[in-house]
Amino acid sequence: MSENNILVLKVDIDTLKGYLEGAPRMADVLQKYGVKSSFYFSFGPDNSGKAIFRIFRKGFITKMLRTKAPSTYGLKTMMYGTLLPAPLIVPPNVSVIQNIFKAGHECGLHAWDHVRWQDKLSRLTETEIKADLQKAYDAFESALGVKPRAFAAPGWQLTPAALAALDSFNFDYVSNVRGRAPFVPQGFKTLEIPSTLPTMDEIFGADGIDDANITAHYISLLKPGLNVHTVHAEMEGGSKIKLFEDLIVQALDKGYKILPLREVAQNIKTAPEGEIIQGFLPGRAGTLSLQK
Numbered sequence: 634m635s636e637n638n639i640l641v642l643k644v645d646i647d648t649l650k651g652y653l654e655g656a657p658r659m660a661d662v663l664q665k666y667g668v669k670s671s672f673y674f675s676f677g678p679d680n681s682g683k684a685i686f687r688i689f690r691k692g693f694i695t696k697m698l699r700t701k702a703p704s705t706y707g708l709k710t711m712m713y714g715t716l717l718p719a720p721l722i723v724p725p726n727v728s729v730i731q732n733i734f735k736a737g738h739e740c741g742l743h744a745w746d747h748v749r750w751q752d753k754l755s756r757l758t759e760t761e762i763k764a765d766l767q768k769a770y771d772a773f774e775s776a777l778g779v780k781p782r783a784f785a786a787p788g789w790q791l792t793p794a795a796l797a798a799l800d801s802f803n804f805d806y807v808s809n810v811r812g813r814a815p816f817v818p819q820g821f822k823t824l825e826i827p828s829t830l831p832t833m834d835e836i837f838g839a840d841g842i843d844d845a846n847i848t849a850h851y852i853s854l855l856k857p858g859l860n861v862h863t864v865h866a867e868m869e870g871g872s873k874i875k876l877f878e879d880l881i882v883q884a885l886d887k888g889y890k891i892l893p894l895r896e897v898a899q900n901i902k903t904a905p906e907g908e909i910i911q912g913f914l915p916g917r918a919g920t921l922s923l924q925k
Contacts, residue, residue: 639859640889642670646866647747649679649722650710652729655870660733662878668891672733673743673785676723676772680714680748706867727776734777739893741783745769751788759794766798789921791909796821806898812924816907824904826894827924830854830862835916848879
């Protein structure tokens with residue numbers, strides 16, 4: 634096994650529940666095995682309840698049933714922003730992000746308002762996107778005393794206006810699309826490092842994949858070189874925490890290094906230009922941004 638075989642565990646934090654409960658639980662598991670990860674935080678209002686409007690997208694209801702969304706996210710979370718006020722995810726309680734940062738994990742931006750980015754990005758101007766990014770940027774800096782150096786887009790949603798807005802923040806890299814290998818989007822300047830593996834919510838409950846065999850399935854998908862796997866504080870940090878630990882154990886046993894994405898980015902001297910397209914992936918409702 635080559636020493637360059639790498640698995641990045643890219644933790645997305647979308648909700649208050651994921652922030653308060655899932656992220657610390659995942660950090661504890663990572664600490665147990667002496668490995669570091671990359672955590673991307675949503676900072677603003679938890680508007681998870683508004684995701685119900687995705688019900689009209691093909692495959693959304695099937696996905697909700699397969700992943701048992703009510704038990705995964707909790708009924709309170711599924712009412713935030715509709716029947717219940719939307720609480721801020723990070724600003725009132727910075728101890729969680731501070732503890733994760735002090736433990737040596739990479740911390741980056743995921744969003745200000747996760748649902749707004751994922752569901753309304755195509756209707757937002759570059760100025761509006763910059764304003765939302767600036768709010769998250771400022772909250773991050775206030776919490777940790779350092780500037781964020783990386784961003785990961787909610788739902789792998791991108792537009793030219795979003796790419797331009799992200800370029801203006803001079804991040805070291807972004808991880809916004811699904812694809813195969815690092816590249817620089819044509820016409821822009823910021824290094825893109827795609828997620829390369831399917832997420833748990835895309836494959837769990839489909840094609841006979843369940844708790845008993847999903848870890849073996851993921852191990853079978855690992856390729857030589859760089860593998861970037863997006864996990865969620867609400868799922869792998871919740872009821873599937875044992876599967877998160879199993880994946881770490883088996884990947885290490887197979888000789889894979891588990892590294893934060895910043896270490897991967899630091900070792901990329903040049904990257905080819907590449908094109909981003911909109912398309913579909915099995916198990917995901919609606920379109921998302923893909924490396925062509």
